[in-house]
Amino acid sequence: MASRITAKGLAEATPAARDRYVDLLRVASLGTVVLGHWLMAAVTVAEGDRRVEMGNLLAVQPGLQVLTWVLQVMPVFFFVGGFSHALSYRSLARRTQGPVYAVFLRGRLQRLLRPTGVFVAVWGGGALVVQAIGGEGETAGVAARLVTQPLWFIGIYLAMVAFTPPLLRLHQRYGWAAFAALVAAAAAVDVLRFVAGVPYAEFLNFAFVWLAVHQLGFLRADGRLRRPALLAGGGLAGAVALVGLGPYPLSMVGMPGERISNMAPPTLALLCHGMWLVGAVELLRGPGTRLVARPRAWRAVVAANGIAMTAFLWHLTAMLAVYAALLAAGVTPPVPASTAWWAQAPLRLAAAAVVTALLVTVFRRAERPPATGPTATRRLGGPVAAAGVTLALLGVLGLSLVGFGGLWHGHTALLVAVPVTAPAAVLMTVGGWGLVELAARVRAGHDARHGMLEE
Structure with missing residues (x-):
């Protein structure tokens, strides 16, 4: 059974040709x-009313924003997604x-939305109960809004799948x-945004910028990224x-209160940043390949891949739990970016890692691909699947x-307008x-072992 497959077994079964x-x-x-999310959290407690505020380290220390040119690595994940897709x-x-379009979408949505659905059910149900009994204070409200912010990544990733x-x-x-052509389209959108002042044009770059990075993954899959230094x-x-x-x-991540962000919506500058990162990781391909050729290192990578989405979904919950425990114990966080703050950072990060590991232990089962066989579901075709994935990605982004x-x-919040x-x-996501499930007819011979390794 798929539940008995271990990381060691998967690692040993890896085909020799796998990248x-x-x-x-x-x-x-x-x-x-x-x-990065753990480290950027700058929690402060006001001296007068003891109100808890959540800030951003990069806003407290603007000089650190240059580090985002190395540490804002989401373009690398989307590049890898293009290769895998x-x-x-x-x-x-x-x-x-x-x-095969509907079948392809179905497999991807299952891998992404099953763990996401568990996350939404737990947090949504808990928030409903807390708010029903009148327990939602300002701090709890901020936490309830903060934990869903990483879901934008899943929404964009669904668009790439589509x-x-x-x-x-x-x-x-x-x-x-x-x-x-995608780069040119992204540049044209920025011209419309910054020069012509066309309203809402900037939102087109959610597609053009990230799909351009995704397209580099296609080129990588065909062995056509031959000059990474030039890229x-x-x-x-x-x-x-x-x-x-x-x-x-300067920052390649969003900053609170900024008039222009490189991330939301993405800009041509972020696309150039993505090109720089993709070229850089390709230059490191040789030593990286030698590293994962070692059995122990490869087992670690396989094990991490099996829980990566669950850890990503719950890591902000873990961080909030650590700060909540500190405040409940009467420990006032040091002033962000102070000497004491940096001295305590390793302990906070370690505690967040431990709590994340506990949450992963509880919720990791949702990330395992289901062992499905043939069904009697009627195939309704690609258009229905396309409508379904569009509805789902808009729901997740919302x-x-x-x-x-x-x-x-x-x-409420504004999704574009x-x-x-x-x-x-x-409801949109579900x-x-x-609709995607209805549009796809699963065929026999699904291999759970292959699915767990695939992505």
């Missing part, structure tokens, strides 16, 4: 994001007769020109020029914005997932 370095990049990029879609097309088949066809026909150098030079001469901020605060009061509530976002 293990890609798996290492996936784990390392998510791990860096988690560590290209291989997976082609493999599925070879093994499946007829259209666009994989058509963009893969463009890649197969045009190669680097398809990537260049890294060009991307870095472009980012430096745009930040130095244009309206783009939930990332609105959070779980003010559920009984109908708290449309107000959305948490219940509506959840409804979209259901």
Whole structure:
């Protein structure tokens, strides 16, 4: 049974032709994001009313923002996603007769939305109970909104899944020109935004910027990233020029209160940053490949891949739990970025890691791919699957914005220009997932072992 498969067994069963370095990049990029979120949290307690405030270390110490040019590694994860999606879609097309789009979407949504669904159910249910009994104070409300913010990543990733088949066809026909077209589109959007002042145009770069990075994964899958130094150098030079001469901020992550963000919506500067990072990790491919060739290191990577999504979903919950425990014990956090704050940082990070490990132990089962066989579900086709994944990704993005605060009061947030509530976002996600399930007909011979290793 799939539940009995161990990391050691999976590692030993790894095909010789598998690109293990890609798996290492996936784990390392998510791990860096988690560590960055833990470290950037700047919790303070007001002296007068003892009100707890959640800030950002990069706002307290702006000089540290330059570190985001190395530590903002989400583009690497999306690059790895492009590589994996290209291989997976082609493999599925070879093994499946007829259209495969709905089947491809179904497999990806299961891997992403099963652990996400558990997270939403636990946090949403808990928030409803707390708010029903009148226990939601200002601090609890901030926490209920904060924990959903990383869900934006899942929404964007679902968009990449949805666009994989058509963009893969463009890649197969045009190669680097398809990537260049996405870069040009991202640049055009920034011109419309900053020069022409066209309202809402900037939101198009949620697609163009991240899909361009994703497209680099297609090129990697076909062995066409032959000059990583040129990609890294060009991307870095472009980012430096745009930040130095244009309206783009230094930080490659979002900052509280900033008028312009490189992240939300993404900018051409962030795309150049992504190109620099992709080129850089490709330059490290040799030593990275040698590292994961070692059995012990590869077992660690396989084990981490099996829990990565669960850890990502729950890592902010763990961080909040650590700070809540400190405050409950009467420990006032030091002033952010002070000597005492930095001295305590290793202990806070270690505590957050321990709590995350406990949460992973409880919730990791949802991340295991289900061992499904053939069903009698009617295949309704690609258009229904496309509508379903669109509904699901909009629901996840909406939930990332609105959070779980003010559920009984109908708290809303703007998704582009449309107000959305948490219940509506959840219904959109579940409804979209259901449409994809209806559109796909699962075939016999699903291999849980292959699924756990695939992504």
